[in-house]
Amino acid sequence: MISGLCLALVAPVLLAGFGNSQSLTSKVFEQIFLATLAIAILGIVIFWEKQPLSSIGLHPWRWRSLIWGLAFAGILIFIYSPLLLWAMNKLGRSGFEGGLDKLAKLPIWYLIFAVAIGGVVEEILYRGYATERLSGLTGSYWIGGALCAIAFGLAHVPLWGWNAAFTTVISGGLLTLFYLGTGDLIACIIAHIITDTVGIIVKPQSDNL
Template sequence: MSSVSTTAMRPAGRQRMLALGGLVLALGGISLPFGTWDHALASQGNMVANEFVFLALVAAVLLYVTRIERRPLASIGFIRPRFADIAIAVAAGLVMVALLGVLYLVVFPRLGWDETQQFQPLMAVPFWLRFVTVVRAAVSEEILFRGYALERTKELTGSRAAAGLFTWGVFTIDHLGYWGWHHLLVAGLAGGLLTLLYLWRGNLWVNILAHFIVDAVGFLLG
């Protein structure tokens, strides 16, 4: 095994410490209950402010990569997509929509579960604000969970499987606060598929587009 590949799998001491610090920033930041603290759904102003909080977190992580770690954004999956990548992203998004549709239309009714009350506050805001939220969620969650956290965990552990399982677990649990326990099925399924998609393609744009399609169908077309 070459020294280059060994370094990629097991980073040097300083790089390891920077990766750990970045994981605290990325996963620790997005796991904080900002929406509860600033009462995001209390008004349009609160919701806009909440969006800025998450965008600031994303900006902080991107600056951390480029200025502190001194690494290119390609190190977290920002690679120019090819036509095949775009096609795969669209197909993956539609497959996820279909599978989540089975959960909502078949599984949840049979279990007596209903997420209507959780959806109502979000669907009541203007379309432009829902669009902003959908775009922000796709961009921020893919950068923080898949791009940064998965890539750096993979480097620290030397294991793609461990990195995927770890970031998938954090992503799933982070959706518990607002939606409730039964939404873990939704977040777990979507997060698992998005994780597999990133491990397969290694391109963050693919994940962002697929994620956007899923949320757009639920919050913009619903």
């Protein structure tokens, strides 16, 4: 369990901190590494811990996963995000501009690739594996979820900066609450991918038209 937690929580932060933000080739390999990391975590669950994938919220496909994922994505996109941007403007805090400027220099195929990989991998690492295992170690889902949300935010600092990364702690906390309420990691993955697609790809592209 400890080895799995180190992989899930520490490896993404180190990768984000030491990756070459200027090299497209490096970025592609970073995404491949993240996917490999998620596969390794699944292997740890099945072969080392001898646990079913349902222990991290992965169940056979259910249509309600799609419905829940779409519904929560709608909440994040149409309620949470506007309120967050309003609050940041009121506080005079910079938001996601720096990170979006960096991403705007990358080809659209890479952004689609990264959003898909990120949505799947981050949910497996943080919401599924780390939340469940830390909660088991600490005896509290509140503590386990909070620690995972903080780690989730730290992994976003190199690209987005501290202000935006702080907001990912909040969004990570919301995703964690959603996961704990539904026990459905696939719904979290769907919500994560849709939300990032709108924020990272659709909106910036429409703003440039």
